[in-house]
Amino acid sequence: MARSKTIIPIGPYHPLQEEPEFFKLHVEGERVVELEIELGYNHRGIEKLAEDLSYDQVPFLVERICGICSSSHPFAGVMATEDVAGVDIPERAKYIRTFIGELERIHSHLLWLGLAGHFLGYNTVWMWAWKYREPVLDLFELLTGNRNHYGMMKPGGVRRDFADEDLAQAVKVLDSLVKPTMMFRDVALSDPVLQARTKHVGVLSKQDCIELGALGPTARASGVAIDVRKDHPYAAYDRVDFDIVTTTNGDIFDKVVVRVLEILESIKICKQCCQKLLTVKDGIDANLTDIPPGEGIGTHEAPRGEVIHYARSDGTNRPVRYKIRAPSFMNVPTNKRAVVGYTVSDATITLAAIDPCYCCTERTVVFDVSTGKALMTGKDLLALSHEKTRNLREKYSSRMDKIWI
Amino acid sequence: MNLKLKALTKSLWVFHLAASPCNNCDIEILDALTPRFDLERFGIQLVGSVRHADAILVTGSMNRKSSERLKRVIGQAAKPCFVIAVGNCSCSTEMFGKSYNETKPLDSVVPVDAYIVGCPPKPEAMIQAVAALVEAKLAAARKQV
Amino acid sequence: MADEVIQGFRERFGGAILEVHEKSPSRTFIAVDPKRLPDIAEYCYKELGCRFSIATGMHMTSGVEILYHFALDRAHRFLNLRVVLDLEKPSIESIAARVPAAEWVEREMHELLGIEFKHHPDMRHLLLADDWPDGSYPLRRDWKAGGDGDNGKK
Numbered sequence: 001m002a003r004s005k006t007i008i009p010i011g012p013y014h015p016l017q018e019e020p021e022f023f024k025l026h027v028e029g030e031r032v033v034e035l036e037i038e039l040g041y042n043h044r045g046i047e048k049l050a051e052d053l054s055y056d057q058v059p060f061l062v063e064r065i066c067g068i069c070s071s072s073h074p075f076a077g078v079m080a081t082e083d084v085a086g087v088d089i090p091e092r093a094k095y096i097r098t099f100i101g102e103l104e105r106i107h108s109h110l111l112w113l114g115l116a117g118h119f120l121g122y123n124t125v126w127m128w129a130w131k132y133r134e135p136v137l138d139l140f141e142l143l144t145g146n147r148n149h150y151g152m153m154k155p156g157g158v159r160r161d162f163a164d165e166d167l168a169q170a171v172k173v174l175d176s177l178v179k180p181t182m183m184f185r186d187v188a189l190s191d192p193v194l195q196a197r198t199k200h201v202g203v204l205s206k207q208d209c210i211e212l213g214a215l216g217p218t219a220r221a222s223g224v225a226i227d228v229r230k231d232h233p234y235a236a237y238d239r240v241d242f243d244i245v246t247t248t249n250g251d252i253f254d255k256v257v258v259r260v261l262e263i264l265e266s267i268k269i270c271k272q273c274c275q276k277l278l279t280v281k282d283g284i285d286a287n288l289t290d291i292p293p294g295e296g297i298g299t300h301e302a303p304r305g306e307v308i309h310y311a312r313s314d315g316t317n318r319p320v321r322y323k324i325r326a327p328s329f330m331n332v333p334t335n336k337r338a339v340v341g342y343t344v345s346d347a348t349i350t351l352a353a354i355d356p357c358y359c360c361t362e363r364t365v366v367f368d369v370s371t372g373k374a375l376m377t378g379k380d381l382l383a384l385s386h387e388k389t390r391n392l393r394e395k396y397s398s399r400m401d402k403i404w405i
Numbered sequence: 406m407n408l409k410l411k412a413l414t415k416s417l418w419v420f421h422l423a424a425s426p427c428n429n430c431d432i433e434i435l436d437a438l439t440p441r442f443d444l445e446r447f448g449i450q451l452v453g454s455v456r457h458a459d460a461i462l463v464t465g466s467m468n469r470k471s472s473e474r475l476k477r478v479i480g481q482a483a484k485p486c487f488v489i490a491v492g493n494c495s496c497s498t499e500m501f502g503k504s505y506n507e508t509k510p511l512d513s514v515v516p517v518d519a520y521i522v523g524c525p526p527k528p529e530a531m532i533q534a535v536a537a538l539v540e541a542k543l544a545a546a547r548k549q550v
Numbered sequence: 551m552a553d554e555v556i557q558g559f560r561e562r563f564g565g566a567i568l569e570v571h572e573k574s575p576s577r578t579f580i581a582v583d584p585k586r587l588p589d590i591a592e593y594c595y596k597e598l599g600c601r602f603s604i605a606t607g608m609h610m611t612s613g614v615e616i617l618y619h620f621a622l623d624r625a626h627r628f629l630n631l632r633v634v635l636d637l638e639k640p641s642i643e644s645i646a647a648r649v650p651a652a653e654w655v656e657r658e659m660h661e662l663l664g665i666e667f668k669h670h671p672d673m674r675h676l677l678l679a680d681d682w683p684d685g686s687y688p689l690r691r692d693w694k695a696g697g698d699g700d701n702g703k704k
Contacts, residue, residue, distance in 0.1 A: 043468065043677040044425055045504035048689060052503070061500055067429025067525065083577065111432065130439040148429045149524055213602050213651030226601065231623035232576065297577060297619065297628055299603075308619065310606050325604035333654060382453075470679040505688040505695065506678075 023335070023351060030343045035336045050322035055081050055291055055311075059153050062309070062324060067148055068108050071100050072302030073309070073324065074153035079234060080309040081155040082288070083296025090283040091236070093157035098236040099170075099273040100144070100152050101300065102266040106177065107136040108303035109259040109266075112355045113184060116256065119349045120197055121386035125187070132180045135173045142166055156288035167274045174267050174274075181267070185260045188253070192396045197389060198253035202338040202350030205250055214334050215305025215327040217258040218354045222250030228301035240272045252353045259355075291317065304328055304355050328356050345384040416448035417535065420458035420482070424475055425508070426465030429525035430492035434462055437528040444532065455479070460487040460535065466498045466508040479515050487518040487538060491531065496520045518542075555598070555622070555629070556580075563590055576627050579617075584633040584642050587618070592648040594620040594629060602651045603628070607659040609690045614640035614665060635665065644670035662689040 026034035046065060050058050058081075059074035066073065075097060082089065110133040117125025137147040143166055144150035152158050162170075188194060209219045219226055227244040229237040245261040247254040293315040299308045305327030312321040331354040339350050423431050437444045438451060452458055455478055467475060479488060488511070493499040495511040502508060511517055521534040559567050559580065566586035571579040582590050594600040600620035608615045613634040620629045635642055644667035646653040656667040657676040664687040667673065675682065687693060 039677055043470065043506050044466070044501045044508060045506045045688060046501075048505055049501065049503060064427045064429075064499065064524070067427040067432060070427075070429065083574075086574070127440055130436065131441065134436075134439070134441050147525075147527065148433075210601075211650045226623055231621070232626050232628075294573075295579070297630075299621075299628075306603065306621075308603050310604075310617070310619070312608065320610075321606065321608045323604070323606040329604075329654065330651060469682070505693070 023347075025339070025344060025347055027344050030345070032339050032342055032344055032347055035339050037332065037335065039332075047322055047324055050319060050324075052318065054317045055155050055319065058319065058322065059155075060151065063149050063151065063153075065324065065326065068111060069104060069302045069304060069307075070149050071104050071152060072300055072307045073326070075101055075235075075302075076298040076300040076307040076309040077311075077322075077324075078153045078155045079298030079300065080296045080311040081291060081298070082286075083298055084294045084311050084313045085155075085288060085291050085296070086294075087156065087286055087288055089157045089286045092161075092277065092280050092282050093284045093286075094236040094239075095273045095276050095280060096158045096162060096284065097153065098240065099162075099270055099277070100150065100158075101235070102269045102273070103136060103139065105266045105303045106263050106270070107133050107140075108355075109263050110136070112259060112303075112352075113256070116349065116352060119352050119382065119385055120194070121389035122194070125184075128180070129184070132177060135176065139170055139173045142169060154285070155291075157283070157285035161284050162277060164278060167277055171271055171274050174270050177267055178264070181260060181263045185257075185264075188256050188260060193389060193392045194256075195253060196392045196396070197346075197349065198256060199249075199251055201252050201342060201346050202353055203249065203251045204334055204338050206248075208334060208337045209250070212334050212337075213330045215330050216301070216303070216355075217245075217255055217262065218305065218331045218334060220244065220246040221254035221258045223248040226306075228299050228306050232299055234298075234300065236273065236276070237269075239276070240269050242266075242269050252349060255353045255355075291315070302327055305331060328354070332356060344381065345388045348381050348385050416450075417459050417539065418450050418452045418457055419460045419462055419535075420452055420455045422455070422461055422463045422475065422478060424463060424465035424471045424495065424511070425468050426492065426494060430464035430494070430523075433525045433528050434464070434491065434531065437531055442528045442532065447532070447536075449535065455482045458482050458486055460489055460538075462489050462491045462531075463495050463511050464491045466494045466501055467511060467514050468504070468509075469507040472507075472509070472514050476514055487542070488515055489519045489521060489534070489538065490517045491521045492526060493522055493524045496522050499524065555625070555627075558598075559590070559593075562593060566590065577630070578627065579630045579632055581632045581634070584635060587631065587633050588643045588645050588648060590631060591618055591620075591645045591652075594618075594631070595649045598622060598629075599624070600629060602649050602655075605652065605655050605659060607663045607665055607689070609663060610634075613637050614663060616642070616659065616665065618645075639666070640664065641666040641668060643668045646670055661687070663687050664690065 024036035025032050046061060050061060053061060059077055062073040062077050063070050110129045114126040114129030117129060140150055141147050143162055144152050144160060152160060204222050206223045209222045209224045223246055225244065225246045230244055242265045245258045245265065247257055291313045293313055295312045297308065297310050299306055307327060308325045310323040311319045314320045334354060335351055339347050342350065421431065421434055436442065455461065461479060461482060490496045490511040497510050498508045519534055519538040521531055523530055556570055563586060566583040567580060568583060569581040573579060595602055600622050603619045603621045605619065606617045614637060616633050618631040622629055633642060644656055646656055654676060656670055657673060659665050660667055660673055661675050661678050
């Protein structure tokens with residue numbers, strides 16, 4: 001007798017995920033046995049659009065590939081253009097770029113932490129993580145004019161300078177983030193329910209990561225010590241002191257820990273940049289006017305992993321070819337290995353654990369292909385995840401001195 | 406005045422629908438629920454099903470793959486239901502209008518009740534827009550009576 | 551170390567290495583014979599320990615070009631393998647079986663540029679709608695709006 005399987009669609013319009021994506025989960029009872037991924041709902045044809053723009057217009061376009069890692073794409077993009085031209089930019093511009101890149105990592109990781117909390121049923125974590133994220137967005141607005149889509153990168157340097165008094169404000173905000181971040185770290189390390197939900201769940205082995213070319217915290221949580229900031233140093237990353245964070249278990253817990261600790265490293269980097277910007281004043285723009293024929297590559301360690309841009313020039317002011325690859329393009333396929341074999345109530349947090357920047361890659365929609373009967377909605381899946389947390393809380397309540405709502 | 410209209414202006418349930426966004430608008434919508442803006446004190450809640458929605462917030466442009474599905478989803482909402490285009494992409498396709506993937510603004514697919522421009526619009530702007538929409542609908546309803 | 555890597559390629563693949571352009575210490579472009587590309591790609595991935603980062607397909611006047619971008623992270627370097635394929639019917643052996651990370655990358659290049667990747671395990675559309683007209687490759691220079699004759703501005 002054939003065992004019954006059920007299909008559970010998540011998406012394409014699912015309240016759990018922020019972006020449209022189609023995942024098809026095939027389950028047998030409670031266990032996920034297969035995952036199908038279908039993209040395409042977010043495709044805007046940006047590479048082709050870039051061919052119609054000049055090199056200094058392209059950063060505005062590519063910024064809008066992703067709202068969360070908004071400066072990551074322009075960061076890699078302007079470096080690709082500078083690589084074509086073989087141009088070096090002023091040191092001050094390098095520090096400003098580094099500062100923006102790291103501040104973005106802080107806001108992005110806090111955002112993810114909040115969403116992860118929400119998916120697991122810890123709405124307090126969501127509210128608190130996003131509450132602490134607000135001052136970071138305020139800082140962006142102070143320094144760049146916008147909470148998101150800062151428009152800071154340009155080929156040859158940066159578009160705006162920072163005033164010394166604004167840097168002082170920046171340091172204050174950064175200092176104020178240390179304690180809350182440590183609190184999240186301590187929650188992760190001490191809360192038995194969070195650990196029960198995330199340890200040994202959604203495991204990606206080191207081999208999986210290497211085979212699929214996984215990037216960023218997704219790879220580092222599995223012990224793959226890659227980070228563009230160390231492997232292909234750029235901007236001011238070779239002039240500041242920081243560590244890359246790796247763990248070895250490759251489960252969701254490790255992904256939480258890597259991201260939380262990375263926030264602390266980013267705070268360190270930002271403060272060093274603020275310090276340097278008080279004295280390094282050699283200009284913010286190399287005043288690039290011509291891009292010679294040739295090709296160039298720019299890479300940046302975005303919050304989700306390596307972003308890579310490639311530009312081919314024929315000497316005119318528009319790229320002949322502009323290639324963009326967001327980190328999630330490599331990370332999303334790892335879901336097949338991380339979700340399969342685990343229970344369906346863990347699927348939602350596992351899919352979210354790679355920190356999908358759907359916009360970057362076009363998230364997948366999950367649907368389960370079995371018999372085609374008994375469809376569960378994504379809302380049901382979120383409810384399943386919350387229920388699992390509730391059950392675990394009851395189990396652990398005697399061992400907990402704090403109940404996280 | 407229409408009882409449903411009166412009721413929904415007291416406590417607006419919104420459904421968030423992402424077409425092909427960069428996600429900034431979506432995050433700012435969620436942000437409006439967080440402590441600083443705290444939408445819920447106005448009785449506004451995000452709901453998980455379009456059938457419970459009084460207003461649908463749509464982000465991102467329509468494209469070849471998403472247009473039909475979106476139309477269907479919006480069609481499932483119980484009337485009256487306000488359709489709100491959030492962000493430049495859904496208002497006007499922003500800079501993606503010439504895409505080969507046939508991007509188009511929301512109002513070319515469904516009638517839109519309100520446009521919130523911005524890239525992304527700040528949570529304050531969204532709250533202001535929803536409040537203004539509710540006011541406008543109430544005023545229109547009073548005129549009819 | 552830079553020389554050693556190029557030496558290694560030449561010793562191993564001889565005449566299949568058509569041209570080497572060392573743009574900078576961190577950027578090397580190696581034009582290779584398309585027939586040997588899968589072996590060379592596997593060599594980069596398995597023996598040199600490179601990470602496959604992405605591949606860029608391009609419709610140029612001389613042919614359809616693919617650049618396979620391999621990152622040699624420990625050497626702070628990108629090794630970019632270049633092949634030039636036939637303009638009308640670009641075709642090459644898939645590397646997905648040897649470099650699993652290439653699976654989606656080849657699917658994308660196929661649907662946007664019309665490159666045939668022989669023996670690829672799953673050549674379905676990745677990004678484009680399922681009802682996208684056959685033979686319509688948007689990243690080609692001569693691409694005109696869809697088989698239906700519009701650009702969706704219905």
